[in-house]
Amino acid sequence: MATKIPTEILIKILNNCQSTRDLYSSLLVNRIWCKVTIPILWELPLGQECWGDDKTLRKKALCIRTYISCMDTHARTLLIQNEFDLSSSSHQATFDYPSFAHKFIIGNLVNFISIYLQQIVSSDQDNYKNTITKPRILFLEIFKLIINRCKFVNSFEMTGVHIKNHFHYIDLIGSILELPGAPKVFEKLETFVSATIHDERMRPLYESLTLICDNILNMNLSFDLPFQEQFFAKFISVQKRLENLSIDANYYQDCNSLLLAIVNHKETLKSLHLKSVNFFHFEGKSFGQIISLQELYIENCYRLQKSDSLFFASSFTQLSSFYFHTFQEYPQEFIIKIFETANTKLRKIYLNSYTTDIFLAILNYCTNIIRLTLHNKRSGHVIPRFNNNFSELRRFSFESGVGINANELLCQMALPESLEIIKIRMGIFNADSLRKFFEGWCCKGEGRNKKFIVKRTEQARLFKLSDEHFKVIEEYGVQFNMEELYSK
Template identity: 60%
Template sequence: MATKISTELLIMILNNVQSIQDLHSSLLVNRIWCKVTIPILWELPLGQECCTDNKKLRKKALCIRTYISCMDAQARTLLIQNGFYLSLSPPRVTFDYPSFTHKLRTDNLVYFISIYSPQISPLQITGPGRYNNNNEISITKSRILFHEICKLIINRCSFLEYFKLAKVPGEFRNSDLIGSILKLPSAPEVFRKLESLTLKIRDELIYSLYKSLKLICENILNMDLEFNSHDQLLPEFISVQKRLENLSITSSYFLNCNSLLWAIISQRETLKILRLKFLNFCHFWGKLSPIGEFISLQELYIDDCCEFNLDCQLLASSFTRLNRFHFRNKYGTPQEFIIKILETANINLKNIYLDLYPTITSDTFSAILNYCTKVTKLTLYNLSFEQVIAIFNNNFNELRVFSFDCIEEGFDANKLLCQMDEKILEILKMERGYLVLIV
């Protein structure tokens, strides 16, 4: 007699299936398998990164047709009145498909709309900034369809766990279609359980979203944000979070980020990964007093930030438990800030990446040798020949991967290999480590 699998166990199994083809096959097993698989499949179209295979993209875009079939009579009437032909989307569906959409990427939705209905694509421009009459009609249709599908999903699904707003054409933003999503009566409850948020639009309209989300969402785990304003709403939105673990912030124009940095500091008990890009630290005011320890922060990435002042050393002394430190800067090297991080994190640091302009200073290099003796992966750019040799002569017993480039002209990799201690190379070989030369 065949052994029956409980529904709970079957859900756990199918949630870990990576192959879409296998999930489609599971639909055919029996009614129970079909009922369990459908919600899993319908989280994917608007929640995954789009592939580059046109055939697969067109197949995924058919979800638009199904969403239209799920619309009520009022929404379908609105589409018909605006010139949509709904013969391929009859109002008969087996499942309530929009209720399974717990991951919503607006860039996917816009793209699928353009594929499903090429004649109403919002991306077809006939001239520099101008549209012909047909294109203006197409843009209007796209806006209507976009709004109705968003409204359908928000009204039908019980919650959203992931929301990404990116690569939305200006015609959608200017008409405040995005802002209208959070004005729907059911939106507060749907967004309340949001765990991952990505906002990649740099204009003023995005701040109406911050204002609304601040009142709804306080348990977001992952944030990936871009901004280009001094607006206080973003720092306030970050500060109200209670479980924030992964935060990525990209600015533009190197804005003064004092309030933003204090919002980040307010999350020092929960943050595990922090990524900062194009921030200006010059006006950061730490009051020259201890900031407090980032007790959970494991990974810190800083790319092309500028103007690190004295108070930033207080911030650096808070990163006591860093496991991974990534710093890249082409606008000058904040030597004291970097050294303080290396000194504070000390032997906890296992992975270090430094790409500094114009070179890694002798003091910074000495800090690596003295404080980071437990490092397992080391990537250093703009080294001198003597510094490369010093790495191999140092007591890095746990080093497994060393990547570097050398600033000296005529650098001879063969000469370097000959000068390396044979015992060190033997240890690396025995423990299955790797030596990476970038020359």
């Protein structure tokens, strides 16, 4: 029966398989299933985030042994001349495993080499060779092997390498795209992630990427060196169809060129995540509209209260999701301008901090919202009262601020009938207040499709529901849950 499934359909099914255990089981079905599964499995060793205990990591590191088995005579001879014990690695592999490495996390190769060498090198051998020379040789030979056998790499992540522990690798990593054949393999790159490696010796890699790759869809960039900011601005600018961009500037002082590079993608960019970006030098008068952007995430960015930053906020006319998180200055005008510009197109909002004016702006502009999270009121308190225009709100998570009485909050809150889940952080409340709250939300016995989650405050950490509370909950049929104080 299994052999009757068209190969194209089988590939799609197995590509969506979330369990490696199931993939290993599919190897045993028949030859066709095995042939389809092997390429999927062998994208994972270097292309999937790797974690686990020592035993698990040692098992995953055995991919290095398999790659060695795929090497030609010249490469194997080089390893033997450098005192590698290849007795556990066969001279020939069943499949061309390096050709399946279309996704590449540089830290996986570095860490797997380190783990594998610990298993095959005896303690009486030269320590310098074991810790410096041999890892470098093996890294370069495996990377060359993949470049020679693989037709394309569509995902490349510069993560998992730490200068303190892997200092001797940095120059090799910086020059890998200078290897023969590397430009052709990387020209179809669609996802690029850069993090943890901040060293001047990485400059050749960045410069090569700018020349080679112009069709990237997803970028996740982190930097804290001047040359990286310059490179990333150019790298962003040359892309033709960038859709998802994340920037972590690590509080770097000048991000103006980086921000202005975003304008080149006003018709393709769908998601933008800015973290620790400083808007101090931002000149936004000619920024224009990013008409394609649907999701905007802003975390701990600086100087958003500048007048030029309002030009940035007024650029996102099609925004449907807005996430804002800060422990810094609070740019109220900037946030309100986001709401005013996106208006009824905005469907999801998360604010880790808000003011009364912010809540009023939501009521005024964002009437089509379906999910709203408001945490940590800046001062005073507010009782949410939604008018009849909010007919699509489904989920509401809320913290009222310091000083509000939980009974007062429940009695005066006005929620739309469309609301399915509400989560509130509040103190002690009585059964009568709970009843009034339910009366304004749903009819008796008809709350089975609604869920009310209460998250205790510090003052209510010992609060427990009484029989009267349970009676009201049962009467209205609402699903009720009281979370512990420190639960997420």
